[in-house]
Amino acid sequence: MPLPTLFTPLRVGQLDLVNRIVIAPMCQYSAQDGCMSDWHLIHLGHLALSGAALLTIEATAVRPEGRITYADVGLWNEGTESAMRQTLESIRRWSPIPIAVQLAHAGRKASTEVPWLGGRQLGVDDPHGWQTIAPSPIPFTPEQHPPAALDRHDLHALRDAFAAAATRAARMGLDAVQIHAAHGYLLHQFLSPLANQRDDEYGGSLRNRMRFPLEVFAAVRDAFAPDRPVSVRVSATDWTSGGWDLEQTVAFAQALQERGCAAIHVSSGGLHPAQQIPVGPGYQVPLARTIKSNVRIPVVAVGLITGFEQAEAIVATGDADLVALARTALYDPRWPWHAAAALGAQVRAPHQYLRAEPHRLPELFLRD
Numbered sequence: 363m364p365l366p367t368l369f370t371p372l373r374v375g376q377l378d379l380v381n382r383i384v385i386a387p388m389c390q391y392s393a394q395d396g397c398m399s400d401w402h403l404i405h406l407g408h409l410a411l412s413g414a415a416l417l418t419i420e421a422t423a424v425r426p427e428g429r430i431t432y433a434d435v436g437l438w439n440e441g442t443e444s445a446m447r448q449t450l451e452s453i454r455r456w457s458p459i460p461i462a463v464q465l466a467h468a469g470r471k472a473s474t475e476v477p478w479l480g481g482r483q484l485g486v487d488d489p490h491g492w493q494t495i496a497p498s499p500i501p502f503t504p505e506q507h508p509p510a511a512l513d514r515h516d517l518h519a520l521r522d523a524f525a526a527a528a529t530r531a532a533r534m535g536l537d538a539v540q541i542h543a544a545h546g547y548l549l550h551q552f553l554s555p556l557a558n559q560r561d562d563e564y565g566g567s568l569r570n571r572m573r574f575p576l577e578v579f580a581a582v583r584d585a586f587a588p589d590r591p592v593s594v595r596v597s598a599t600d601w602t603s604g605g606w607d608l609e610q611t612v613a614f615a616q617a618l619q620e621r622g623c624a625a626i627h628v629s630s631g632g633l634h635p636a637q638q639i640p641v642g643p644g645y646q647v648p649l650a651r652t653i654k655s656n657v658r659i660p661v662v663a664v665g666l667i668t669g670f671e672q673a674e675a676i677v678a679t680g681d682a683d684l685v686a687l688a689r690t691a692l693y694d695p696r697w698p699w700h701a702a703a704a705l706g707a708q709v710r711a712p713h714q715y716l717r718a719e720p721h722r723l724p725e726l727f728l729r730d
């Protein structure tokens with residue numbers, strides 16, 4: 363039987379992936395002062411044995427005030443770099459999976475409580491809170507404290523912070539960088555007219571609203587290893603009138619492609635509380651399909667992709683080049699194993715797990 367498309371290799375930039383399954387970044391809210399903890403070793407180490415082609419570290423703040431919560435991972439100084447390096451070194455002793463990091467800044471959606479304690483925004487007078495920043499002084503919800511609007515000096519410093527984090531990522535030997543420009547965080551805030559109401563060269567027209575995110579991409583691309591890919595995660599629509607939409611996302615994706623972006627990861631929403639998201643199986647796949655039809659670089663689909671045949675259909679029909687698993691992988695960290703068994707393909711597993719191989723042909727596990 364022909365090999366399922368889901369288990370065929372793909373090159374992203376100069377990075378060779380063994381299949382079309384990637385583990386999406388998932389915040390764990392378990393860091394201390396931006397430093398990874400033992401939880402991250404357990405969590406990421408577990409997913410490193412999943413059989414997926416790429417593992418992405420959760421949203422990693424480039425500045426302390428860029429964290430979503432006080433318990434987020436960062437990469438802004440020697441301490442945060444050292445903690446991440448220790449985690450990576452432990453994982454790499456046991457898994458050859460390529461690892462990427464998602465660099466992020468939460469903007470006006472920062473300074474919040476961890477989700478299991480309610481997730482509310484924490485005020486500047488709270489021990490775990492701080493003053494948020496954004497393109498314009500517009501809070502995410504009316505009852506929140508307004509963010510401080512960024513001036514040109516702030517923008518230059520933020521751009522440099524993204525580049526410095528990319529330099530640290532390269533120094534640790536990370537295989538790829540993803541820039542977070544989705545889910546209502548800072549770079550998405552610049553893109554959407556609902557959050558960006560500036561009257562300078564960084565606001566107003568689509569070209570102006572794209573300016574700062576493109577400057578950040580260029581800075582990260584210059585700072586990261588030239589032989590390793592830089593991708594971008596986007597929200598293809600705000601799911602509310604007057605906001606960022608699919609047509610603008612296509613223009614942004616094409617501008618990123620021109621500047622050397624290796625892939626576009628297509629998500630949606632997160633910018634405005636009035637969003638109306640039509641949640642359902644594969645609900646964001648049509649967005650990925652449209653973007654893929656307008657760019658030449660690989661496109662990643664994500665969002666309620668849970669079925670083996672569903673994932674195979676997405677890549678086999680050309681709706682996207684890869685599928686990303688998030689909550690699906692939390693629920694079933696061996697999802698790629700099960701997909702391979704169901705579709706008649708193979709994944710790589712550690713020698714310690716070979717006894718779990720199903721007693722049928724074709725063999726599920728590749729052997730060294």
